[in-house]
Amino acid sequence: MLQAEQSVLRKYYYPVxxxxxxxxxxxPITMFGEPVVVWLDxxxxxxxAIDRCCHRTAKLSLGATRNGCIVCPYxxxxxxxxxxxxxxxxxxxxDPPKVYKIKAYRCEEKYGYVWIALDEPLAxxxxxxxxxxxxxxxxxxxxxxxxxxxxxxMENSFDTAHxxxxxxxxxxxxxxxxxxxxxxxxxxxxxEMFYEVRVTNKLNKDVKAINVDSDETVxxxxxAWFMPFVRQLDMTYPTGLVHSIVTCATPIDNESCILIxxxxxxxxxxxxxxxxxxxxxxxxxDEDMLILESTEANxxxxxxxxxxTHMHADKPGIVMREMLLKLFDEHGEKEVLPRLRTPQLYKTxxxxxx
Ligand code: FES
Ligand code: CO
Numbered sequence: 001m002l003q004a005e006q007s008v009l010r011k012y013y014y015p016v017x018x019x020x021x022x023x024x025x026x027x028p029i030t031m032f033g034e035p036v037v038v039w040l041d042x043x044x045x046x047x048x049a050i051d052r053c054c055h056r057t058a059k060l061s062l063g064a065t066r067n068g069c070i071v072c073p074y075x076x077x078x079x080x081x082x083x084x085x086x087x088x089x090x091x092x093x094x095d096p097p098k099v100y101k102i103k104a105y106r107c108e109e110k111y112g113y114v115w116i117a118l119d120e121p122l123a124x125x126x127x128x129x130x131x132x133x134x135x136x137x138x139x140x141x142x143x144x145x146x147x148x149x150x151x152x153x154m155e156n157s158f159d160t161a162h163x164x165x166x167x168x169x170x171x172x173x174x175x176x177x178x179x180x181x182x183x184x185x186x187x188x189x190x191x192e193m194f195y196e197v198r199v200t201n202k203l204n205k206d207v208k209a210i211n212v213d214s215d216e217t218v219x220x221x222x223x224a225w226f227m228p229f230v231r232q233l234d235m236t237y238p239t240g241l242v243h244s245i246v247t248c249a250t251p252i253d254n255e256s257c258i259l260i261x262x263x264x265x266x267x268x269x270x271x272x273x274x275x276x277x278x279x280x281x282x283x284x285x286d287e288d289m290l291i292l293e294s295t296e297a298n299x300x301x302x303x304x305x306x307x308x309t310h311m312h313a314d315k316p317g318i319v320m321r322e323m324l325l326k327l328f329d330e331h332g333e334k335e336v337l338p339r340l341r342t343p344q345l346y347k348t349x350x351x352x353x354x
Contacts (some may be wrong), residue, residue, distance in 0.1 A: 001301050001323070003149050003251045004033045005336040008327055009228050010118040013125045014250035015260045017143060019046055019109045028061035030252045031118060036105065037061040038114055042068025046114040046168070047081035048107035054085075054100060081107070111246075112140065113260060123189060126226040129234060130244045130264035139274045141245075141281055142261040149297035150229040150249035151324075152256045155317030156292055156326055157231045157247055158223055166287050170280070171199040173216075180311040186319065190225035197221060199203055211304055223318070227323060242266040245281070254338075255297040261285070291319055298338040303327050305337075 003009060009032070016029050016038065026039035028051050035051035037060045051061050065071065067079045069086055077096070079088035083104030084295070085096035085126035102158065117291045130136045146153070156162065160179035163172040182195035200216050222234045230331040234244040244264040249257040263277065300307040301321040310318060328335060 001299055002254045002336045004254045008331040008333050011122045013115040013117045015113040015115050015248045017114050019114050021116050026061045032251055033253050039065050039070050041081045046107050046109050048105040048116045050103040054102050062245035095340050126230050128232050135266050136264045141278050144259050146259045147256050148292040150251050151299050152292050152295050153249040154229055158316035170284050173200045190227040193223045195221050250273055301335050
């Protein structure tokens with residue numbers, strides 16, 4: 001799959017930045033290869049449109065905002081959040097012609113982030129459990145560009161077999177490589193996965209205060225996949241501590257995405273400072289990214305192509321592939337594959353010995 005070429009994927013909301021990033025003015029981003037400008041409207045709500053003026057194609061994100069509209073830096077044409085040109089400084093006498101308009105996108109704020117859907121959305125912004133609970137605090141963790149595809153990040157988030165290897169310096173145990181049993185329950189938005197996993201405390205003494213109440217403990221996990229590229233990993237420890245991570249991958253192009261991560265916790269700043277929690281998850285995410293950025297971005301969804309091999313613990317990633325193929329099929333779309341120059345090289349058949 002070439003993630004930026006699958007047009008049905010544009011029909012979902014994706015987070016792109018913390019809304020506070022817009023306080024300094026309009027910001028450019030790229031989603032699915034499309035240049036997008038994001039700014040705050042008159043009510044302080046985020047708005048988004050194509051980052052290309054309909055006049056001479058200048059980047060609107062180089063301009064400023066006035067009365068909640070985006071003003072082109074080249075000749076001052078001014079567009080509202082619906083993409084309509086509301087002011088045209090070259091003529092004070094006439095209203096701007098109707099053809100002076102730019103493509104505007106659905107754009108909303110939720111959980112403190114700007115969410116954008118490039119086309120008519122098939123689903124709302126996901127509802128995360130824990131949100132809104134007065135006992136729960138929300139901590140912003142990461143907003144950065146990563147050089148891997150969104151589905152690689154998603155399947156990794158549900159891959160229990162990598163913990164013992166990739167995370168053996170933080171919470172995994174490479175002497176304990178057999179992944180736990182798990183249960184996957186599909187729903188109309190994706191699926192939920194349930195399991196319990198033993199974790200250890202390797203990082204440093206502070207980790208005890210964060211995620212692990214002894215050198216070894218058990219996480220009870222309810223992991224939710226929201227198609228296509230959002231997951232909530234809700235972890236509860238025997239102490240009652242909840243560490244519930246939301247990880248979102250917003251495709252920039254075929255090889256990279258915007259990573260947004262935040263966490264819900266049922267403790268307080270006095271119990272564990274936010275900076276300590278962020279530092280722990282930073283170490284974990286860095287371990288994942290080192291490996292993920294080494295993988296090929298263009299995941300073949302169609303298992304019949306046999307471009308990858310699989311094992312039991314890959315089930316969540318396989319269900320993702322199947323559900324995405326079904327989504328494409330329902331929208332009359334085919335999987336777009338990269339052109340493999342030497343397809344035979346990628347085949348995973350084992351040669352029979354004579
Ligand atoms: Fe935008 Fe001329 S290019 S107003
Ligand atoms: Co990991």
